[in-house]
Amino acid sequence: MNTIEQEFQQILENKQPANLYAPISYTLLQSGKRLRPKLVHMAVEMFGGNAEEAQKVAMAFEMLHNFTLIHDDIMDVAPIRRGKDTVYKKWNSNIAILSGDALAIMAFQQLLRLKGGSQLIIDIAEVFSQTSLEICEGQQYDLDFETQPKVSIDEYLKMICKKTSVMFAGCMKSGAILAGADEQDQQHLYDMGINLGIAFQLADDVLDVYASSAAFGKTIGGDIRDNKKTYLYLMALQQANSEQKKILEDLFARPTTDFEQKYKIVRGIYDDLNIKAQTEEQVRKYVELCLADLEKIKVADKKKADIKNLVINLIDREK
Amino acid sequence: MNTIEQEFQQILENKQPANLYAPISYTLLQSGKRLRPKLVHMAVEMFGGNAEEAQKVAMAFEMLHNFTLIHDDIMDVAPIRRGKDTVYKKWNSNIAILSGDALAIMAFQQLLRLKGGSQLIIDIAEVFSQTSLEICEGQQYDLDFETQPKVSIDEYLKMICKKTSVMFAGCMKSGAILAGADEQDQQHLYDMGINLGIAFQLADDVLDVYASSAAFGKTIGGDIRDNKKTYLYLMALQQANSEQKKILEDLFARPTTDFEQKYKIVRGIYDDLNIKAQTEEQVRKYVELCLADLEKIKVADKKKADIKNLVINLIDREK
Known part of the structure; x- marks a missing residue:
């Protein structure tokens, strides 16, 4: 079977105009974590499904993910991603908007290549399009929260559920559908993805402040x-x-001028309040919920080993 | 049957977050020409297909069209569309990027609502996604041409074919597929859409310079x-x-400072060279090609009357 990189190269070969497709190649061929493809493949393998068909679904979700990154980086004015210039920075915003659009459409096209019957394609396309729409909703909540004076922890969890979790859940549920799992198991995998996504995002929030710059690939303290x-x-x-409350609220109510100073003060308060350990405790909680969902799935334990390892390793990542 | 506006209202009802969906309602509920829905419906009617099913395809294409407008207006820094503020102007660029993304996804979802079998959905989704991708390619060529020193008329026609024509062609071919037309007739309708699109865009190029401001709804001389x-x-x-060549090339090689002066000079040269009449002659040529495609379709002449009228009226429009 071709690697996902080979598949991406194949579908992008000789595509014109260059200004539309070069940013897509640039983004897709970077060495990301490929977490979403892994989730698709592992869900499919768990039920003994076909790996080549899984690759198409994996590509679709990885492309969807990268489309959201290209557009989010414009909105967040983020210059660096995976240690390299973001698309809008390397080219410009217009090219980033348009190549993101094209990438989203190409993601959908991967699903249309699936064999195994037209109803299967539609079932996966339903999950895929619903996932895509919720990600947009999550990103909008995220933007709204920047200027909204009060955000509750519940609102925050709802936002990251849409922005991050539904894609994990969509990957796993689509894999289950592809492999012919029953509706109950599809739902368990979906729930598992939701909990994994929350754990992942909370761990990401910790990394934003506490990662070592070399491994992280993004600006430390960007949030x-x-x-x-x-x-x-x-x-x-x-x-x-x-x-402390006054300091935090003041600092987060206006644009950053002296970033190093601000980072130092905010991190100092987080340290004083032991926020890192508390958040890591929450990460563990969501990982446990995720593993409890996995338990419920009606396949032998040894078939769950790979995905269980992935979930556990995800807590200790450095980027 | 519900009107397309009622359908749009229904699918947007109570959708949250407001900052994501309000720009979508704002855009979809404006009184546009609804040209693409008309093309879908007329193609379906020609073959005696189901109007309610046609409405879903019509919605999908109208949504796709409006998604491209929202994003194009950011790229073109266009403040006015249909006589109203564009989305990026009324809200901001980030909201315009994201609500455009959501609208494109919702367009796809309309196709998944079709009855009539899953293979039918996939056949139309293939046309729809290919159309969407080519529109992105066309827009990229359009952006490229702004800074490319020499553009040939052939390159220009290829660009507008992708940017404008393929959507018309996609609407008509999808209608034909939905109504069960054979592959030959599907292709005739596709070709017809291509020629109609070129005629439409050339007429639009004329309107940009020569329209009366009140009817046009966009800035006169924007191009x-x-x-x-x-x-x-x-x-x-x-x-x-x-x-004249030196004047034109100089004026188009740098950003516009005195717009009124530039518009007057450029229009003066167009007038001296009789460019308006020559372009209108080309519009007529493409309309004739379009009507010749229509002739080839294997249905009775009286079933072709509506679409023939639409094509002919499209030449004399004021906006």
Whole structure:
């Protein structure tokens, strides 16, 4: 079977105009985690499904993911991703808008290549399009929260559920559909993806502040710079004394001028309140929920080993 | 049967977050020409297909069209569309990017609602996704041409074929598929859409310079302001004397400072060279090609009357 990189190269070969397709190649052929393709493949393998067919679904979700990154990086004015210039930075915003659009459409086209009957394609396309729409909703909530004065932890969890979790859930449910799992098991995999996504995003919130720059591939403290109300920030705000609360709220209410100073102060408050350990505790909680969902699936334990390992390793990642 | 506006209202009802869906309602519920829905319905009617099913396909294409407008208006920095603020102007660029994305996804979802068998959905989804991708390619060529020193008339026609014609062709072919037309007739309708699209765009190029402002709904001379190498510009360049050529090339090689002055000079040259009449002659040529395609379709002449009228009226429009 071709690797996903080979498949991407194949569908992009000789495509014109260059200004539309070069940013797509640039993005798809970067060495990302390929987490979403892994989730698709593992879900399919668990039920003994066909790996070549799984690859098409894996491609579709990886392309969808990269489409969201290209557009999000414009909106977040993020210059660096995976240690390289983002598309809007390397080319320009117009090219980033348009190549993102094209990538989303190409993602859909991968599903149309599936064999195994037209109803199967439609069932997966339903999950895929619903996932895509919810991701847009999640990104809009994320943008809204930047200027919304008060954000509750529940609202935050709902936002990351849409922005991050539904894609994990969509990958796993689509894999289950492809492999012919029954509706109950499809739902267990979906739930598993939701909990995994929340764990993943909370771990990401920790990494944004505490990662080592070399491994991370993004700007450390980017969320602090952009006044993102992350789980760490919201937890800190809940537990802060009145002085700390005032400092946090003031710093996050206006554009960042002295970033290093701001990062140092905010991280200092997080440290004082032990926010890192508390968030990591939540990560573990969601990982446990995720593993409990996995337990419920009606296949032998040894078929669950790969995905279980992936889930556990995801907590200890450095990027 | 519900009107397309009622259908749009229904699928948008109570959708959250407001910042994502309000721009979509704003755009879809404006009184546009609804030309693409008409093309779908007329193609379906010609073969005696189901109007309610046609409405779903019509919605999908109208949504696709509006998605491209929302994103194009960001790229073209166009403040006005259909006499109203564009989405990026009324909200902001980030909201315009994201609501455009959501609208494209929702367009796809309309196709998944079709009855009549899963293979039918896939056949139409193939046309729809290929159309969508080519529109992105056309828009990229359009952006490229702004800074490309030389653009030939053939390159220009290829660009507008992708940017405008393939959507018309996609609407008509999808209608034919839905109504069960054979492959030959599907192709005739596709070809008809291509020729109609070129005629439509050339007529649009004329309107950009010569429309009366009240009816047009866009900025008169917007193409001239934005240094768009339209059919009028390329024809003028071909026929200009060396002095006129120098003036045109100079004016289109740098950003517009004094717009009124530039518009007056460029229009003056077009007038001297009789470019308007020559372009209108080309419009008629493509309309004739379009009607010749219509002739070939194997249905009774009286079933072709509506679409024939639409084509003919499209030449004399004011917006």
